[in-house]
Amino acid sequence: xxxxKYWLGVDLGGTKMLAVLFDADFKLLAERKEKTNGQDGAKxxxxxxxxxxxxxxxxxxxxxxQLSGLGVGVPGPVNVKNGTVLxxxxxxxxxxxxxxxxxxxxxxxxxxxxxxxxGTYGEFRFGAGEKARCIIGLFPGTGxxxxxxxxxxxxxGSESTCFEIGHVLAVPDGRPCGCGRYxxxxxxxxxxAIAADxxxxxxxxxxxxxxxxxxxxxxxxxxxxxxxxxAAGDRVVEDIVRxxxxxxxxxxxxxxxxxxxxxVVLGGGLVEALEQLYLDEVRAAVxxxxxxxxxxxxxxxxxxxxxxxxxxxxxxxxxxxxxxKARRT
Amino acid sequence: xxxxKYWLGVDLGGTKMLAVLFDADFKLLAERKEKTNGQDGAKxxxxxxxxxxxxxxxxxxxxxxQLSGLGVGVPGPVNVKNGTVLxxxxxxxxxxxxxxxxxxxxxxxxxxxxxxxxGTYGEFRFGAGEKARCIIGLFPGTGxxxxxxxxxxxxxGSESTCFEIGHVLAVPDGRPCGCGRYxxxxxxxxxxAIAADxxxxxxxxxxxxxxxxxxxxxxxxxxxxxxxxxAAGDRVVEDIVRxxxxxxxxxxxxxxxxxxxxxVVLGGGLVEALEQLYLDEVRAAVxxxxxxxxxxxxxxxxxxxxxxxxxxxxxxxxxxxxxxKARRT
Numbered sequence: 001x002x003x004x005k006y007w008l009g010v011d012l013g014g015t016k017m018l019a020v021l022f023d024a025d026f027k028l029l030a031e032r033k034e035k036t037n038g039q040d041g042a043k044x045x046x047x048x049x050x051x052x053x054x055x056x057x058x059x060x061x062x063x064x065x066q067l068s069g070l071g072v073g074v075p076g077p078v079n080v081k082n083g084t085v086l087x088x089x090x091x092x093x094x095x096x097x098x099x100x101x102x103x104x105x106x107x108x109x110x111x112x113x114x115x116x117x118x119g120t121y122g123e124f125r126f127g128a129g130e131k132a133r134c135i136i137g138l139f140p141g142t143g144x145x146x147x148x149x150x151x152x153x154x155x156x157g158s159e160s161t162c163f164e165i166g167h168v169l170a171v172p173d174g175r176p177c178g179c180g181r182y183x184x185x186x187x188x189x190x191x192x193a194i195a196a197d198x199x200x201x202x203x204x205x206x207x208x209x210x211x212x213x214x215x216x217x218x219x220x221x222x223x224x225x226x227x228x229x230x231a232a233g234d235r236v237v238e239d240i241v242r243x244x245x246x247x248x249x250x251x252x253x254x255x256x257x258x259x260x261x262x263x264v265v266l267g268g269g270l271v272e273a274l275e276q277l278y279l280d281e282v283r284a285a286v287x288x289x290x291x292x293x294x295x296x297x298x299x300x301x302x303x304x305x306x307x308x309x310x311x312x313x314x315x316x317x318x319x320x321x322x323x324x325k326a327r328r329t
Numbered sequence: 330x331x332x333x334k335y336w337l338g339v340d341l342g343g344t345k346m347l348a349v350l351f352d353a354d355f356k357l358l359a360e361r362k363e364k365t366n367g368q369d370g371a372k373x374x375x376x377x378x379x380x381x382x383x384x385x386x387x388x389x390x391x392x393x394x395q396l397s398g399l400g401v402g403v404p405g406p407v408n409v410k411n412g413t414v415l416x417x418x419x420x421x422x423x424x425x426x427x428x429x430x431x432x433x434x435x436x437x438x439x440x441x442x443x444x445x446x447x448g449t450y451g452e453f454r455f456g457a458g459e460k461a462r463c464i465i466g467l468f469p470g471t472g473x474x475x476x477x478x479x480x481x482x483x484x485x486g487s488e489s490t491c492f493e494i495g496h497v498l499a500v501p502d503g504r505p506c507g508c509g510r511y512x513x514x515x516x517x518x519x520x521x522a523i524a525a526d527x528x529x530x531x532x533x534x535x536x537x538x539x540x541x542x543x544x545x546x547x548x549x550x551x552x553x554x555x556x557x558x559x560a561a562g563d564r565v566v567e568d569i570v571r572x573x574x575x576x577x578x579x580x581x582x583x584x585x586x587x588x589x590x591x592x593v594v595l596g597g598g599l600v601e602a603l604e605q606l607y608l609d610e611v612r613a614a615v616x617x618x619x620x621x622x623x624x625x626x627x628x629x630x631x632x633x634x635x636x637x638x639x640x641x642x643x644x645x646x647x648x649x650x651x652x653x654k655a656r657r658t
Contacts, residue, residue, distance in 0.1 A: 160622055
């Protein structure tokens with residue numbers, strides 16, 4: 001008799017945490033969401049995460065021991081050998097042994113991975129990546145995350161996750177970055193960088209539309225606010241966003257020159273709000289800056305799975321890692 | 330009874346072609362060299378290559394049918410599916426079906442690969458790469474070539490070779506590149522770019538040492554000439570070379586941020602002539618521009634195999650591809 005398998009995927013973000021329970025075919029069985037409130041400290045956040053996982057299981061009338069495995073995406077680099085979160089700036093975490101903590105509580109095989117790797121893998125398996133031989137995921141948001149799935153595997157370093165495209169140098173001697181250096185792509189092309197430029201324009205009186213919608217507080221200048229202003233004909237905002245998208249495109253072209261991916265998937269809040277603008281600018285930059293024989297080959301696409309990319313990817317990676325061992329459950 | 334295996338590696342360069350015959354343990358059995366003279370046209374060069382291969386075999390008293398396979402490194406991108414050379418600017422080649430041509434003549438399994446991929450694989454197997462999980466080879470010369478060996482395999486695109494680090498954008502709106510675009514790393518940091526800057530300095534009278542050694546003709550300003558001028562205390566030349574090495578280092582840091590390699594191997598004429606300068610500048614740039622948790626991990630090393638890297642790599646890749654099939658010989 002075949003035993004049913006269940007996989008749980010978690011996307012632990014700086015703002016909210018999402019847990020989704022899947023069956024063996026990755027059909028959604030239960031879903032729960034909760035605020036992260038990282039300022040409460042690592043211990044409180046991990047307790048909240050454990051409760052969220054338990055509630056998600058209860059919603060489907062399952063016990064932890066019926067789970068074949070868990071996959072958890074986290075917003076920062078991970079030690080790939082032991083599932084320790086090396087750093088998660090938005091959560092204030094440093095060297096947190098999250099895999100060990102969750103395995104201690106639930107006693108199930110647990111995979112901790114970078115959230116962008118999880119999202120890229122999700123798009124590769126179930127979304128815009130179409131199971132291509134080499135796909136790159138790029139997710140501009142508050143920061144800029146990147147991931148690569150090559151021949152079905154997440155591309156990672158020997159010790160840690162990688163593909164830190166947000167910290168590739170984009171503008172020599174450019175703006176200060178959260179990482180302590182200057183001119184990183186993220187410092188010039190993230191939603192936060194765009195919001196800073198736009199706030200200056202509002203302050204100068206150059207963007208009356210956005211003055212109405214948001215004002216000069218960066219926290220109020222969200223992806224959708226930018227999209228609204230552009231839709232209302234605000235050329236100053238549009239120019240600022242297009243420049244940021246173009247810088248992302250130039251960095252994408254470098255990645256195309258290096259890795260010759262089959263598909264580049266663009267996702268995250270900015271792309272969801274301004275899909276056509278991002279596709280146009282990144283495609284144009286790739287044609288302009290990648291070697292013709294590589295640039296012609298790559299398909300630049302919008303992500304398809306939205307908020308579910310990372311939970312699907314994390315759960316599917318858990319299946320890939322633990323699928324065989326899980327037979328004994 | 331075990332049948333002896335022999336592998337032949339060829340490095341077909343813009344200036345010279347080198348063929349080396351190896352035994353099953355990659356011990357050198359015979360070696361022949363010849364000028365390429367690309368201006369004679371593709372047909373003449375391929376005939377010369379065939380003669381070179383035949384002579385190398387004769388030198389060891391072998392017949393073609395005793396060869397287990399051939400590996401040929403070529404200076405340009407290759408269609409990885411059928412061994413067609415997509416382009417070799419230094420030879421004036423376009424879409425040349427070299428694999429088919431050589432298999433037609435010798436009737437032995439033949440692998441055609443990019444020369445830098447071959448060199449990187451050679452260093453991975455027998456040199457400075459130490460069989461690391463992920464190694465990057467960077468070869469600044471007339472152009473700037475790059476290669477990546479990841480988990481024992483050459484990283485390549487679905488259709489063509491890749492890792493075109495020479496054409497990653499280094500200086501926005503920078504100098505014209507041979508590829509038709511502007512600001513590529515190669516246009517600012519290759520030996521040719523350095524020679525152009527140095528020639529201007531000589532013309533201006535800023536570099537009396539190099540005026541003695543070479544003058545203002547780019548063809549006379551070779552890697553060793555630059556090294557001699559620097560050894561003689563020419564600060565203008567040293568500054569120009571250091572700036573080029575630094576740009577290579579910044580591009581290396583981007584690669585480290587993306588791929589978290591274990592080892593970066595620097596090779597080629599410039600590095601052979603100015604090893605310590607290149608190691609210092611690239612290491613410093615990696616520490617400055619790569620994420621600390623990735624930059625600390627990577628080892629930056631000089632190549633060990635010199636001119637033999639590509640022939641060893643090409644022959645070893647032929648063994649990897651044809652090793653099993655070759656049993657029937």
